[in-house]
Amino acid sequence: MGREPDQDGAPRTYRIAVIPGDGIGQEVVPEGLRVLDRLAASSGGRFAFRYDHYSWGCQYYAETGRMMAGDGLDRLAGADAIYFGAVGWPGVPDHVSLWGLRLAICQGFDQYACVRPVRLLPGIESPLRHATPETMDWVVVRENSEGEYAGIGGRNLGDRPDGRNLAIQSALFTEHGCERIISYAFDLARTRTRRKVTSVTKSNAQQYAMVLWDEVFARVAAEYPEVETEQWLVDAMAARFVLRPDTLDVVVGSNLFGDILSDLGSALAGSMGIAASANLDPERRRPSMFEPVHGSAPDIAGQGIANPIAAIWTVSLMLDHLGLPAEAATVMRAIERTTAAGTLTPDLGGTATTVEVGDAVLAAMGTPDAPDA
Ligand code: NAI
Ligand code: MG
Numbered sequence: 001m002g003r004e005p006d007q008d009g010a011p012r013t014y015r016i017a018v019i020p021g022d023g024i025g026q027e028v029v030p031e032g033l034r035v036l037d038r039l040a041a042s043s044g045g046r047f048a049f050r051y052d053h054y055s056w057g058c059q060y061y062a063e064t065g066r067m068m069a070g071d072g073l074d075r076l077a078g079a080d081a082i083y084f085g086a087v088g089w090p091g092v093p094d095h096v097s098l099w100g101l102r103l104a105i106c107q108g109f110d111q112y113a114c115v116r117p118v119r120l121l122p123g124i125e126s127p128l129r130h131a132t133p134e135t136m137d138w139v140v141v142r143e144n145s146e147g148e149y150a151g152i153g154g155r156n157l158g159d160r161p162d163g164r165n166l167a168i169q170s171a172l173f174t175e176h177g178c179e180r181i182i183s184y185a186f187d188l189a190r191t192r193t194r195r196k197v198t199s200v201t202k203s204n205a206q207q208y209a210m211v212l213w214d215e216v217f218a219r220v221a222a223e224y225p226e227v228e229t230e231q232w233l234v235d236a237m238a239a240r241f242v243l244r245p246d247t248l249d250v251v252v253g254s255n256l257f258g259d260i261l262s263d264l265g266s267a268l269a270g271s272m273g274i275a276a277s278a279n280l281d282p283e284r285r286r287p288s289m290f291e292p293v294h295g296s297a298p299d300i301a302g303q304g305i306a307n308p309i310a311a312i313w314t315v316s317l318m319l320d321h322l323g324l325p326a327e328a329a330t331v332m333r334a335i336e337r338t339t340a341a342g343t344l345t346p347d348l349g350g351t352a353t354t355v356e357v358g359d360a361v362l363a364a365m366g367t368p369d370a371p372d373a
Contacts, residue, residue: 011040011048014322017079017287021057021101023296024306025085031308031358032083032315035334038362039319039327047324052079058089058097067100073108077286081318084291085311090298099151102291106144109286111279112177113184114144114258115317116293118265118275121309122340124348126268131245138248140265141188142258143181144279146172147209149255173209173254178216184282185252186224192249196228197221200237200253200261213254234261241265266293271347273307276314278321290318304353307345309335312361334364 016036020029033051040048054075056068067087069075076082087101088094105111120126120136128136150172156165182199189197199217203210214231221229232240234257240247241264253261266275275293292310300306313335319328343360344350352360 011043011045013048013050014080015050015052015078016318017054017076017082018051019054019056019082019101020085021087021296022059022089022097023086023298023301024294025057025087025296027301027304027306027354028292028308028311029083029085031354031361032311034358034362035312035315035331035365038365039324039330042366043327056101057087058092061092061097061100067097068104073105076105076109079287080322082287082289083315083318084289086292086294086296088296088298103149103151105289106279109281109289110145111281111286111288112143112145113181113280113282114142114277115188115280116140116142116258116262116265116275116277117313117317118262118269120269121274122336123342123344124270124274124339126270128242128245128268131268135246136269138245138265139188139192139250140258140262141181141185141250141252142262143177143253143255144258145255146174146177147255149259171206171209171254171256173212175212175216178213179220180282182213182217182220182252184280185250186220186227189227189250190224194228194249195226196230196249197224198230198232198237198248198251200232200234200251200257202234202257204233210254237261238264241268262293271307272310273345273347274309274313276310276317278314278317280321288321290314290321304355305346306354307347308354308358308361309339309345312358330365331361334361337364 018029020026036049061067088097117139120131120133122133126136148171152172153169155167160166185197189195201210201213203214245268266272272294277291277293279289281288292314294310297306312331316328316331319331338357338360343352343357345352345357
């Protein structure tokens with residue numbers, strides 16, 4: 001990944017595994033692929049994308065009893081990146097669909113860093129009265145391999161009658177797991193203007209795991225003297241997202257806290273329909289996965305009105321990871337022009353369809369002959 005074009009002049013071909021999944025995943029992923037196709041066409045033969053499409057998801061489950069093929073991870077392993085839509089559909093319990101596909105890939109490939117940028121785009125109104133693109137620009141870095149989503153626990157532990165059911169759900173925090181995600185957050189902060197990392201825990205109530213996290217945070221922080229640090233409790237942090245978003249830069253937290261805070265951030269930035277995310281293996285041992293933060297949205301699926309911006313912003317994150325930062329920036333500029341011009345889907349108060357927003361982004365990218373400068 002990030003390789004130079006082939007020496008013999010042939011285009012460098014990136015292999016992208018495409019998993020649209022369920023509901024609006026099927027509607028927004030094609031818009032992201034159109035953007036990739038346009039970039040390849042405009043690259044003057046420097047690079048190309050090859051897509052391997054996988055029809056895994058809840059329909060596949062209905063037909064086979066599995067969310068993905070038994071050898072699914074082996075098939076994905078050779079990809080340069082995985083482009084994922086969303087998973088989940090009424091009729092399949094959400095824990096079955098999530099564990100059977102999204103978590104199976106994230107955890108199976110040890111994509112331990114989940115990165116979710118929060119930015120207010122031009123032309124979009126935040127529910128926060130005073131928010132501007134300048135005051136809303138931060139990144140949630142979510143631990144993505146252990147914590148509260150480690151899947152450790154059990155039900156009932158014996159024959160228990162109705163009304164006496166019992167469940168245990170444990171969280172797993174390892175020193176290694178804390179250290180690598182916190183280090184990732186510091187490395188990311190170093191590339192940003194503000195250079196600040198805020199650690200989010202609940203160490204007052206969770207006296208074992210979160211205190212271990214705090215200890216590791218202090219140790220890692222000492223290696224980055226040029227980065228400002230803060231430690232906040234998650235409940236206070238939820239309030240701060242709303243009250244002082246201008247003070248945030250890189251926010252690092254556990255799997256559960258990062259999940260919740262990033263949805264809050266997306267809502268503050270205008271809609272779930274614009275929030276992008278990357279599930280990264282920073283060591284590049286195996287492919288990383290890029291997906292919009294939102295789910296399959298059964299309430300609007302099939303109507304052609306899902307916002308494709310999240311899926312297209314996700315493509316920009318993928319391009320960065322593939323070593324195509326200029327192309328990633330081109331996509332972000334095209335998104336910003338589109339929102340600034342007011343081409344918006346109903347979730348943002350507009351009347352445009354999914355495809356119309358995709359068309360507008362492509363138009364803002366320029367043509368293959370006259371690409372966006
Ligand atoms: P959701 O994100 O699918 O929808 C929440 C609300 O946001 C809905 O009102 C929906 O219409 C709206 N919304 C989401 N994305 C949108 C877009 N691109 N454009 C316009 N509006 C958008 O979350 P929900 O309803 O809690 O879950 C639905 C299903 O998705 C469930 O089966 C859940 O398990 C699954 N899910 C999957 C995720 C994943 O694949 N990573 C993440 C979250 C939920
Ligand atoms: Mg979530």
